[in-house]
Amino acid sequence: MTERRYDPTADEWVTFATHRQDRTYLPSADGCPLCPARPGRAPTEVASPAFQVVVFDNRFPAFAPAPPPPDVEPSPLFAVRPAFGRCEVVVYSDDHATAFADLPTARIRMIVDVWADRVRTLGATPGISYVMPFENRGEAIGVTLTHPHGQIYGYPEVPPRPARELRAAQAHLARTGRCVHCDVVAAERAGRADGPAGGPRIVLETETVIAFVPFWARFPYEVHVVPVAHRPSLPDLDDAERDDLAEVLRRVTHGYDRLFGFRLPYVMAAHARPTDETQDWDPVSHLHVEFAPPHRTAEKLKYLAGSELAGGAFVTDVAPERAAARLRGLMR
Amino acid sequence: MTERRYDPTADEWVTFATHRQDRTYLPSADGCPLCPARPGRAPTEVASPAFQVVVFDNRFPAFAPAPPPPDVEPSPLFAVRPAFGRCEVVVYSDDHATAFADLPTARIRMIVDVWADRVRTLGATPGISYVMPFENRGEAIGVTLTHPHGQIYGYPEVPPRPARELRAAQAHLARTGRCVHCDVVAAERAGRADGPAGGPRIVLETETVIAFVPFWARFPYEVHVVPVAHRPSLPDLDDAERDDLAEVLRRVTHGYDRLFGFRLPYVMAAHARPTDETQDWDPVSHLHVEFAPPHRTAEKLKYLAGSELAGGAFVTDVAPERAAARLRGLMR
Numbered sequence: 001m002t003e004r005r006y007d008p009t010a011d012e013w014v015t016f017a018t019h020r021q022d023r024t025y026l027p028s029a030d031g032c033p034l035c036p037a038r039p040g041r042a043p044t045e046v047a048s049p050a051f052q053v054v055v056f057d058n059r060f061p062a063f064a065p066a067p068p069p070p071d072v073e074p075s076p077l078f079a080v081r082p083a084f085g086r087c088e089v090v091v092y093s094d095d096h097a098t099a100f101a102d103l104p105t106a107r108i109r110m111i112v113d114v115w116a117d118r119v120r121t122l123g124a125t126p127g128i129s130y131v132m133p134f135e136n137r138g139e140a141i142g143v144t145l146t147h148p149h150g151q152i153y154g155y156p157e158v159p160p161r162p163a164r165e166l167r168a169a170q171a172h173l174a175r176t177g178r179c180v181h182c183d184v185v186a187a188e189r190a191g192r193a194d195g196p197a198g199g200p201r202i203v204l205e206t207e208t209v210i211a212f213v214p215f216w217a218r219f220p221y222e223v224h225v226v227p228v229a230h231r232p233s234l235p236d237l238d239d240a241e242r243d244d245l246a247e248v249l250r251r252v253t254h255g256y257d258r259l260f261g262f263r264l265p266y267v268m269a270a271h272a273r274p275t276d277e278t279q280d281w282d283p284v285s286h287l288h289v290e291f292a293p294p295h296r297t298a299e300k301l302k303y304l305a306g307s308e309l310a311g312g313a314f315v316t317d318v319a320p321e322r323a324a325a326r327l328r329g330l331m332r
Numbered sequence: 333m334t335e336r337r338y339d340p341t342a343d344e345w346v347t348f349a350t351h352r353q354d355r356t357y358l359p360s361a362d363g364c365p366l367c368p369a370r371p372g373r374a375p376t377e378v379a380s381p382a383f384q385v386v387v388f389d390n391r392f393p394a395f396a397p398a399p400p401p402p403d404v405e406p407s408p409l410f411a412v413r414p415a416f417g418r419c420e421v422v423v424y425s426d427d428h429a430t431a432f433a434d435l436p437t438a439r440i441r442m443i444v445d446v447w448a449d450r451v452r453t454l455g456a457t458p459g460i461s462y463v464m465p466f467e468n469r470g471e472a473i474g475v476t477l478t479h480p481h482g483q484i485y486g487y488p489e490v491p492p493r494p495a496r497e498l499r500a501a502q503a504h505l506a507r508t509g510r511c512v513h514c515d516v517v518a519a520e521r522a523g524r525a526d527g528p529a530g531g532p533r534i535v536l537e538t539e540t541v542i543a544f545v546p547f548w549a550r551f552p553y554e555v556h557v558v559p560v561a562h563r564p565s566l567p568d569l570d571d572a573e574r575d576d577l578a579e580v581l582r583r584v585t586h587g588y589d590r591l592f593g594f595r596l597p598y599v600m601a602a603h604a605r606p607t608d609e610t611q612d613w614d615p616v617s618h619l620h621v622e623f624a625p626p627h628r629t630a631e632k633l634k635y636l637a638g639s640e641l642a643g644g645a646f647v648t649d650v651a652p653e654r655a656a657a658r659l660r661g662l663m664r
Contacts, residue, residue, distance in 0.1 A: 001651045007548035008512050010493075011500035014548045015647045018654075025632070062639070062647040071651075077519050078547045134638035142635025153639060160644030161342075168343035180340050187409050215410045216339035216346045269642030292641055300357070303474025304636060306466035307394070307485060309624055310601030312492030315347045315394040319333045319403075322350075 003070035004156075006079035012160050015083050017062045024060075025144045029096050033059075034147035036094045046091065053110050054091045055118060055152070061087035063153065086122050086154030090114060090133070091147065099148050099263055100135060101253035109246035115152070115270065116234040116242070122154040123275030130155040130162060130274050133234075138265025140294050140301060150268075158274045165271060169284035181286030182230050188212045189228075201324040204251055204331045209244040211252055211331070213324040220296045220318035221259065221327065223252055225289040232285035233272035245289075252291065255331030260298035267292045335402035336488075338411035344492050347415050349394045356392075357476050361428050365391075366479035368426045378423065385442050386423045387450060387484070393419035395485065418454050418486030422446060422465070428479050431595055432467060433585035435480075441578035447484070447602065448566040448574070454486040455607025462487040462494060462606050465566075470597025472626050472633060482600070490606045497603060501616035513618030514562050520544045521560075533656040536583055536663045541576040543584055543663070545656040552628045552650035553591065553659065555584055557621040564617035565604035577621075584623065587663030592630035599624045 001018045024033055030041075036051060037044045046054050063085025074080040092100055092111060100108070115133040122131045135150035136143050158166065172180035188202055188210065203223060204211040211225045225248050227241055237245065249268075256264040269292075273285030296302045296317055307313045333350040356365055362373075368383060369376045378386050395417025406412040424432055424443060432440070447465040454463045467482035468475050490498065504512035520534055520542065535555060536543040543557045557580050559573055569577065581600075588596040601624075605617035628634045628649050639645045 005548045007500075007546070007550075008504060009500055009516065009546075010497050011503065012496075012548075013645070014550055015645065016649075016651060017647055018649055018651050075519065077515050132638070132643055134642055136635075136637040141637050142633065143637075151638060153643070153645075155643070155645065159639070161642060162644075164344075164644070165342050168339075168341055171343065172340060183409050184341065187407065214339070214341075216337045216342075216344075218339075218346055267638050267641050269638050271642070290642060301474065303468075305468040305473050305475075306464070306483060306599050306601050307491070309599050310466055310493060310603070310622060311464055311485070311487070312494075312496070313345070313347070313485075313487065315349055317348075317350055319348060319350050 001071045002064065002067055002083045003072070004081040004083050006081075008077055008079075013081070013157070015062050017060070017083065019060060026139075026146070032096055032145065032147050034089070034091050034145060034149055035096050045089070046094075051091070051094050052107065053093075053114055055088050055114060058087035058089050058151065063087050063156070081156075084127055085156050086125070086128065086152070088118060088122075088152040088154075090150045090152060092150065093148050096147050099253075099257075100137070100150075101250070101257050101263070103148075103250065105243075105247045105250050108250050109243055111150075112234070112237075112242050112246050112249075116237065118152050119233060119272070119275070120235045122152065125154065127156055128154040129276035130158045132159070132162070132269055132271070134267065134269035136267055138263065140265040141267055143265075158276070162271050162274070166274070166281070166284055169286075173284055179230055179283065179286050181226060181288060184214075185210055185226055185228055200328075201320050203255070203324050203327045204248055206244040206248060208241045209248045211248050213320040213327065215320060217316060217318075217320045217323065218314040219292045219294065219302055220316060221256070221264075221293045221323050223291045223327065225249060225252060225291070227287055231287050232282045233287055234270065236287070249289065251331045255327060256291070256293060258330045259327065260295065262298075264293050264295060266294075333403045334396065334400055334415045335404070336413040336415050338413075340409055340411075345413070345489070347394050349392070349415065351392060358471070358478065364428055364477065364479050366421070366423050366477060366481055367428050377421070378426075383423070383426050384439065385425075385446055387420050387446060390419035390421050390483065395419050395488070413488075416459055417488050418457070418460065418484070420450060420454075420484040420486075422450075422482045422484060424480040424482065431480050431585070431589075432469070432482075433582070433589050433595070435582065437575075437579045437582050440582050441575055443482075444566070444569075444574050444578050444581075448569065450484050451565060451604070451607070452567045454484065457486065459488055460486040461608035462490045464491070464494070464601055464603070466599065466601035468599055470595065472597040473599055475597075490608070494603050494606070498606070498613070498616055501618075505616055511562050511615065511618050513558060513620060516546075517542055517558055517560055532660075533652050535587070535656050535659045536580055538576040538580060540573045541580045543580050545652040545659065547652060549648060549650075549652045549655065550646040551624045551626065551634055552648060553588070553596075553625045553655050555623045555659065557581060557584060557623070559619055563619050564614045565619055566602065568619070581621065583663045587659060588623070588625060590662045591659065592627065594630075596625050596627060598626075
């Protein structure tokens with residue numbers, strides 16, 4: 001069963017992909033489907049004996065280019081759609097044991113270029129409205145393959161969280177005439193010395209890219225990485241910005257791994273301009289890469305429970321300024 | 333630091349309560365703060381030597397009746413508010429080793445009455461806009477105290493998830509003239525034999541209360557428990573409905589524990605009418621108790637990762653009709 005079903009009580013789509021229940025689950029290095037194929041071993045997803053970065057369709061996709069017809073008949077109340085979309089895998093390295101954080105900046109720059117290329121290509125596909133590159137890292141976040149890799153989803157509509165952000169940006173634009181992310185970046189930079197928000201939250205910055213713990217961090221060690229200039233999406237970044245983004249992403253992830261002395265699990269995701277053509281999204285879209293690490297201490301996780309899951313209301317235990325102070329020294 | 337900070341990029345409030353970082357964490361039964369006090373032992377939250385159900389203020393609250401002033405100065409971009417609200421604990425039993433699922437129906441009926449009473453009382457408090465009784469059960473969901481208990485949060489505004497539901501209900505009402513939950517209940521009941529939605533999702537029903545796996549279940553074994561009649565909130569239930577609700581909640585939780593042969597972790601939460609007076613919420617509010625168990629198999633959890641967390645777009649591995657078929661036999 002592969003289909004999308006509409007929730008009329010919350011105005012959102014849920015995707016069902018029951019074949020994913022059987023997806024490969026934490027195989028040993030010997031059985032890793034993302035390693036280069038080797039003579040005498042079972043074939044893998046990558047035929048080359050060595051590679052730098054490869055992208056291919058996810059073998060257990062939530063969304064597919066030619067999805068099967070839905071199992072159930074739609075009704076006026078219960079709408080159903082085929083699970084159209086794209087799910088791609090981005091393998092970062094042919095070294096099974098490395099991690100995004102340990103890649104050289106040049107390799108991460110190549111990954112940034114791959115993201116930009118896939119955002120442009122998938123975004124130009126009819127029916128794809130939003131392209132989101134992301135990485136789930138660590139078993140605490142549910143990773144089923146440990147080989148360093150990320151994913152790119154091409155959604156058939158703007159997903160609920162980015163849609164919420166776009167509505168907020170539209171409201172801010174209507175009120176102030178400015179991009180809310182541009183305002184946040186300016187406030188964070190102004191706030192370093194004696195800003196109105198009370199404290200330094202910047203953990204790292206270059207001339208074109210800034211990394212900070214947001215004023216409203218929902219996760220204790222949340223970090224946002226944002227181009228200083230108004231850039232709606234990855235393809236809009238120039239060479240210098242891509243270099244800086246790669247270097248900042250490397251330092252942030254590398255710094256994370258020094259926070260508690262182990263590879264910190266995280267969700268990393270790029271939010272950007274929708275790729276549908278229904279309106280001019282440029283003024284309200286400002287690329288930002290969000291890191292959400294689930295740890296609140298070395299031993300304890302922040303769980304999404306009653307207030308967060310049922311309420312959507314986050315309660316956080318760590319002051320953003322304190323988290324930033326702790327991270328700042330690790331990310332230089 | 334106890335304060336609420338506004339996220340202008342997503343139009344939502346995040347609550348910071350850094351004292352919670354030190355809250356009691358999985359104490360042994362000997363040190364349980366929710367057990368009755370015993371002579372010669374350290375005092376607990378409950379002075380009585382025995383009790384049925386008790387409610388008291390959470391010692392590590394996210395929201396407080398008289399919160400301290402915020403640490404940071406607000407700015408036009410970064411709004412800040414005191415963390416006003418209420419956080420209560422509902423202890424279900426003086427037996428440390430029991431669980432909601434193992435309580436007799438009469439005790440659960442008492443808990444339902446306690447919820448209704450607290451919804452009425454907290455909801456009448458100026459500044460409280462939404463009262464949500466919930467229970468987090470199991471270490472997989474991050475529970476820090478194993479003694480059977482739930483919580484009640486009195487929020488200063490309608491939290492994002494219920495707000496989204498209310499907007500969807502308003503849109504449905506405007507389009508059809510009807511309550512969306514009434515329509516869903518009717519469709520589920522009509523669909524038992526040969527409904528348009530393709531299959532039976534009801535797991536349990538009485539004359540006044542129905543339990544079903546929603547057509548759009550975001551979690552594999554999600555169950556919603558809903559009064560058949562249009563009842564905006566817990567205090568609106570009559571005696572027969574409260575009896576039925578208690579019995580259905582008992583059977584659902586008890587059935588859950590038979591699903592994989594262990595006490596199934598879950599988040600249980602009641603969504604209902606806001607308690608603010610800004611508008612007539614009755615037509616768009618229909619009480620529903622949602623269960624979100626994180627397990628997708630006995631061994632595997634459904635994690636909220638890139639698509640769910642960063643996108644807000646759920647991908648589910650289990651067909652709701654199959655989950656319902658499996659649960660139905662366990663909940664009779």
